[in-house]
Amino acid sequence: MQTSEDSRARYDGMAGWYEEYNAAAAEANRDALVALLGPGEGWCLDLGCGTGHYFDAIRATGRSVVGLDRSGDQLRLAAGRDRHVVQGDASHLPFADGVFPTVVSLFASTDVDDWPGAAREAARVLMPGGLFVFFGVHPCFNGPHVENREDGARIVHPTYRKAGRHESAPWWKRGGVRERVGMRHLPLPELLNGVLDAGLILERVGEPRDEPVPHVLALRARRPV
Numbered sequence: 245m246q247t248s249e250d251s252r253a254r255y256d257g258m259a260g261w262y263e264e265y266n267a268a269a270a271e272a273n274r275d276a277l278v279a280l281l282g283p284g285e286g287w288c289l290d291l292g293c294g295t296g297h298y299f300d301a302i303r304a305t306g307r308s309v310v311g312l313d314r315s316g317d318q319l320r321l322a323a324g325r326d327r328h329v330v331q332g333d334a335s336h337l338p339f340a341d342g343v344f345p346t347v348v349s350l351f352a353s354t355d356v357d358d359w360p361g362a363a364r365e366a367a368r369v370l371m372p373g374g375l376f377v378f379f380g381v382h383p384c385f386n387g388p389h390v391e392n393r394e395d396g397a398r399i400v401h402p403t404y405r406k407a408g409r410h411e412s413a414p415w416w417k418r419g420g421v422r423e424r425v426g427m428r429h430l431p432l433p434e435l436l437n438g439v440l441d442a443g444l445i446l447e448r449v450g451e452p453r454d455e456p457v458p459h460v461l462a463l464r465a466r467r468p469v
Contacts (some may be wrong), residue, residue, distance in 0.1 A: 265296075265420075266295070272453070281302070291356075293309075341369065382461040
């Protein structure tokens, strides 16, 4: 998935590979995402939708989905899951103020080049009282600074505090998404403060699934009424 001008070419040309690569992870996250969203109605904007792996989960909550991504190649496959897809930049959304009851960011924080701008835009297009859901890479235990060990443990390298693009590291899995497109890292305070500075009010924070060391961070927030 990708959501900014700078990342335009990073996922283009690999939509078929990404569709297969990400399928199992999307299925593993489905139940936790549905529970976090809860029942709803109206349109839900999926920021950085990629090939649309989470469209069915969003629709299972009663919502209709609009997918946005920077990569036309990814959207080509997403359109096969839902015709309501838009090519655009998460930090400059092509929508009017206050039009969406729900906005979700699903594993997009490691691709978007301006997280504070994306969070502000998400808040802008939300209706008053609208729901924002983040479900994505846990910045403490997952990301370009983390080395996965075969015994399930993880090593956090000193590059945790290096915010921004990470292009390579010797501990990255060969042939994985990090090696193919790089990765953007947000330390935990910058991730959370981007949401708070956008004027959203946190309702809930969690670490879904039951891994001893979590891969995923999730949160619910609302635009004030």
